[in-house]
Amino acid sequence: MSAMAPYHLTEGASPILISVPHCGTYIPDEVLEGMTDEAKALTDTDWHVDRLYSCLTDQDVTLLSAAHSRYVIDLNRPPDGQPLYPGQTETALCPVETFAGKALYCVDQEPGPDEIKRRLETYWQPYHAALEGQIARLKALHGQVLLWDAHSIANEVPRLFDGRLPDLNFGTNGGLACGETLLEAVMEVACAQDRYSYIANGRFKGGYITRHYGDPKKGTHAIQLELAQDTYMDQTPPFKYRDDKAPHFQVLLKQFIATLLQRFT
Numbered sequence: 228m229s230a231m232a233p234y235h236l237t238e239g240a241s242p243i244l245i246s247v248p249h250c251g252t253y254i255p256d257e258v259l260e261g262m263t264d265e266a267k268a269l270t271d272t273d274w275h276v277d278r279l280y281s282c283l284t285d286q287d288v289t290l291l292s293a294a295h296s297r298y299v300i301d302l303n304r305p306p307d308g309q310p311l312y313p314g315q316t317e318t319a320l321c322p323v324e325t326f327a328g329k330a331l332y333c334v335d336q337e338p339g340p341d342e343i344k345r346r347l348e349t350y351w352q353p354y355h356a357a358l359e360g361q362i363a364r365l366k367a368l369h370g371q372v373l374l375w376d377a378h379s380i381a382n383e384v385p386r387l388f389d390g391r392l393p394d395l396n397f398g399t400n401g402g403l404a405c406g407e408t409l410l411e412a413v414m415e416v417a418c419a420q421d422r423y424s425y426i427a428n429g430r431f432k433g434g435y436i437t438r439h440y441g442d443p444k445k446g447t448h449a450i451q452l453e454l455a456q457d458t459y460m461d462q463t464p465p466f467k468y469r470d471d472k473a474p475h476f477q478v479l480l481k482q483f484i485a486t487l488l489q490r491f492t
């Protein structure tokens with residue numbers, strides 16, 4: 228049995244909280260033993276997103292990242308398992324297939340209700356308790372907080388969306404999760420560069436974390452960024468981090484964060 232902590236946390240003093248729920252690559256032995264080789268390849272991981280965002284510690288942000296794979300439990304899905312995008316293909320709270328539709332579990336090894344409940348209590352709830360705790364800490368310091376939920380995905384996933392994604396996919400639950408002027412400030416920064424294509428509230432509008440915590444009237448503003456993976460990594464195994472690409476994105480990321488910080492002071 229494993230006792231790895233369910234998340235990594237670096238606390239900062241600025242009003243920006245970065246959440247990285249899908250970068251984890253750890254699968255405990257008791258889960259791994261029922262899984263297929265497809266699962267063990269971890270293909271749908273938001274690879275290296277914690278590393279990519281670690282450059283923001285010099286802007287004094289708080290960084291919370293998951294240790295466990297999204298194949299164990301998806302921290303960006305509601306605990307009752309309701310769909311985020313009704314009518315569209317998506318993976319579940321405890322997914323049983325990859326984005327490409329390949330089985331994650333061997334025959335008769337899929338998690339049942341008791342195992343799903345155990346994973347909720349062991350992995351999902353601690354991450355969300357940490358998120359809630361950090362939101363409360365930063366609100367006490369600043370009166371408001373900007374929660375940036377950081378993701379990445381392959382540029383093309385035919386089962387999930389048509390064609391090729393823009394590089395930067397911002398989501399604020401159609402505007403409900405974040406003050407309008409904050410998203411506008413981010414879009415102005417995006418508009419002022421020509422390296423990356425971008426869209427707001429397109430295919431990805433923000434998952435459970437953005438929708439659940441984003442509540443501008445109560446001082447919590449949430450923005451999800453779904454980043455196309457060829458901006459910073461190889462999209463085939465071993466999913467290498469690209470030192471020739473990532474720094475360009477990090478320059479822009481720091482501009483986004485600096486712009487948001489200006490709005491909070």
Ligand SMILES: [Zn+2]
Pocket residue numbers: 249273377378379
């Ligand atoms: Zn993700």
